[in-house]
Amino acid sequence: MRNPRRAYNRDGTMIQPETVGNHAANGLHRVQIYCHTCGHSKAGIDVSHLPPETAIPDICLRYRCSQCGGKNLMSRGCSNEFYARFEAGGKKKDASA
Numbered sequence: 287m288r289n290p291r292r293a294y295n296r297d298g299t300m301i302q303p304e305t306v307g308n309h310a311a312n313g314l315h316r317v318q319i320y321c322h323t324c325g326h327s328k329a330g331i332d333v334s335h336l337p338p339e340t341a342i343p344d345i346c347l348r349y350r351c352s353q354c355g356g357k358n359l360m361s362r363g364c365s366n367e368f369y370a371r372f373e374a375g376g377k378k379k380d381a382s383a
């Protein structure tokens with residue numbers, strides 16, 4: 287069975303998610319969490335205290351929506367932080383790993 291918090295290639299192999307560790311290696315320490323139930327979202331959540339092997343999409347499991355109390359959440363890298371860093375003159379990196 288597929289994990290709903292993972293992306294899969296066309297051939298069905300799981301794509302390794304970003305982790306707190308490789309997020310931090312890019313100078314990023316924050317995520318944003320969305321609630322699928324009510325649409326509430328919160329950005330700028332500091333995750334630098336979490337173990338480096340924690341998958342970014344799994345961070346939402348630790349949270350509950352502050353607005354509706356729901357657990358149907360989604361977490362991803364905080365785009366505000368990403369763009370702030372990018373605009374600050376961060377070098378453009380190749381997307382290939």
Ligand SMILES: [Zn+2]
Binds near residue numbers: 326
């Ligand atoms: Zn909610």
